[in-house]
Amino acid sequence: xxxxxxxxxxxxxxxxxxxxxxxxxxxxxxxxxxxxxxxxxxxxxxxxxxxxxxxxxxxxxxxxxxxxxxxxxxxxxxxxxxxxxxxxxxxxxxxxxxxxxxxxxxxxxxxxxxxxxxxxxxxxxxxxxxxxxxxxxxxxxxxxxxxxxxxxxxxxxxxxxxxxxxxxxxxxxxxxxxxxxxxxxxxxxxxxxxx
Numbered sequence: 687x688x689x690x691x692x693x694x695x696x697x698x699x700x701x702x703x704x705x706x707x708x709x710x711x712x713x714x715x716x717x718x719x720x721x722x723x724x725x726x727x728x729x730x731x732x733x734x735x736x737x738x739x740x741x742x743x744x745x746x747x748x749x750x751x752x753x754x755x756x757x758x759x760x761x762x763x764x765x766x767x768x769x770x771x772x773x774x775x776x777x778x779x780x781x782x783x784x785x786x787x788x789x790x791x792x793x794x795x796x797x798x799x800x801x802x803x804x805x806x807x808x809x810x811x812x813x814x815x816x817x818x819x820x821x822x823x824x825x826x827x828x829x830x831x832x833x834x835x836x837x838x839x840x841x842x843x844x845x846x847x848x849x850x851x852x853x854x855x856x857x858x859x860x861x862x863x864x865x866x867x868x869x870x871x872x873x874x875x876x877x878x879x880x881x
Contacts, residue, residue, distance in 0.1 A: 691720050696775045698752055702743050704736065714740065715770040717803060717828075721780035721838035728803040730768050738857075745853050756853040757846055760800045769807025771814065776828050783838035787845070795837075795845045802835035 695718055703709035713736050718727040731737045747753055785802075787795045809827045813819045837845070851859065869876060 691722050692775050692777045694752060695720060695725065698747070699740075699773060699775070702740055704739050709736070710740070711773060714773050715768050716773050717770055717806060718773070718775040719832050719836055720775065720777040721783060721836075721842065722777070724780075724838065724842055726799060726803075726836060726842070728769070728800075728807075729773075730765065730770065732768075734763070738860075741853060741857060745857060748853070757850045758853055758856040759796050759845060759850060761856065769804045769811070771811055774810075774828070776832065778829065778832055778838075780838035782833050783836065783841070784834050785837040785841060787837050787841050792845070792847055792849065799836065799845065802831070805835070806831045 699714070699718070700708070700710055706712070713733050714729055714731045716727065716729045718725055729737065729740065731740075744753060744756055748756060785798070787798050790798065806828065809831060810824055813823050813827055816823075
C-alpha cells in the first residue's frame with residue numbers, strides 16, 4: 687500500500703498542467719510526505735498564477751479519492767531562494783514519526799513544520815550538489831529528517847485549529863473581491879477627472 691499512496695499522489699500532482707506537458711514538474715518544486723492517511727505538502731514556485739491554478743485543482747478534487755480535507759498552514763511570497771530543486775513524494779509509516787509538537791503553542795507548531803521543510807530542502811540540496819554523495823544519501827536525509835522533524839497522527843492533527851484556513855477559505859481570502867461600485871451603476875458614466 688505504501689507505494690500505492692506514493693504513486694497516487696505523484697501522479698495527481700504530475701498530471702496538473704495548464705499550458706504545456708509536464709508543467710507541474712517544470713514549474714513546481716517541494717516535498718510531499720505521506721503519513722497515511724494524512725500528508726503534508728510543501729509547494730514552491732516562482733509562477734504565482736500557476737500556484738493559484740494548482741491550489742484550485744486541489745480544491746476541485748476534494749472528496750474524490752485523494753483529498754478529503756485540505757488546510758493551508760502557511761503561505762508566503764517572500765522567499766529569496768527555493769528550498770527544493772524538484773518535487774518529491776515520500777511515504778513513511780506514521781508510527782515512526784518522532785516529532786512531538788502538541789505541547790507547543792499553535793504558532794510554534796506551524797513554524798516547526800515550515801522550518802523542518804526548509805531544513806530538509808537545504809540538506810537535500812547540499813547533498814545532491816556533493817559529487818561524493820549518491821541517491822541513497824539523499825533518500826537517507828528524507829527519511830531521517832522527516833521522521834525526526836515532521837509530525838504524524840495526533841501531533842499533525844493538533845495543528846488544525848479554528849484559526850487555520852481550509853483551502854477554500856484561503857482561496858477566497860486571496861481572491862480579489864468582486865465589488866460593484868455605485869458609480870458603475872449610473873448612466874451616463876461620469877467623465878474622468880482631468881487634473
